[in-house]
Amino acid sequence: MKVGLFIPCYIDQFYPQVGIATLQLLQKLGCQVEYPQGQTCCGQPMANSGFEHLTHGCNSLFVNHFADYDYIVAPSGSCVLHIKEHLHDPGREQQATNIRSRIYELTEFLTDVLKVSAIPAKFPHKVGLHQSCHGQRGLHLAQMSELVDKPYSKPAHLLGMVEGLELVPLDRTDECCGFGGTFCVTEEAVSVKMGVDRIADHVKHEASVITGTDVSCLMHLEGIINRRNEPLKVMHIAEILNSAY
Incomplete structure (x- = not known):
């Protein structure tokens, strides 16, 4: 194709x-x-x-x-x-x-x-998955917690195929990170506090990497991580599935 x-x-x-x-x-x-x-x-x-x-x-x-x-x-x-x-x-x-x-x-x-059933990737790290709002609620990449229905996550399904990767559980799996495009500019304080809360969830569950499907959200979280010297890095899911690092 x-x-x-x-x-x-x-x-x-x-x-x-x-x-x-x-x-x-x-x-x-x-x-x-x-x-x-x-x-x-x-x-x-x-x-x-x-x-x-x-x-x-x-x-x-x-x-x-x-x-x-x-x-x-x-x-x-x-x-x-x-x-x-x-x-x-x-x-x-x-x-x-x-x-x-x-x-x-x-x-x-x-x-x-493509209906991928196997991915030749290896990533021996503890990974936290951030479900971005547009992907989850707009494209339905994952189930929303407010719906009483069977949970699913297309990104998590793919990450489960990566050798050595441990996907850590989170307390709030689909909470917004606070980026929101221009929202992070017009409502900076609220945006940062939302990002701090999301990072704390990943730190609590001992993730070493935060991944997701939107670089915009990861960029927002990375800025907060760097300023607070948190022991985390961010990587887009394509980098992990491709074993780029």
Whole structure:
């Protein structure tokens, strides 16, 4: 299958190793992957700030780059959800609609499309999984604790295939980290306190690594970890599944 790799701008600029790990992992699993040159921000920051009417250029560019792929995959639940719910392009609406139905977050793609049953990865560490809000409540990557239903987690399912990895239990498995895009700027104190609480949960259960499906959340947590000198590091799930480190 022909896969278009969508790498969000903050990953490209600050965490390029996550994009590389995503590419290598997909190739290991037999996908023909291309990275369309010239792709830029999907427009989510503007839309979240109330300026969706200014994202037309981003939408048009996205359709230009990704219309011809069988699937579009990205290591970011929030950006994928934005495209799924907000991508429109007047004059090419059918192409935009097709893209909305063919874009997947990485763990969603591995679980639901490739139906991966084994991953040749080794990571002998205690890992805490942060379930990001967009992925959990928007893309349904994991069950929400407020629903009385059978629990599941696509990221946790994949991590369970990694040799030597111990997934630690948490007291509050789906609590927001406080990042929330521009929320961490407009409500800095609340955002930081939420992040401190999430980190404390991982420290309490002796995790050495916090992983997740959204670099934005991990970036927020990493900043707090560094400032407080906590004995933790953050890694995107693609890095672990690819055994990048």
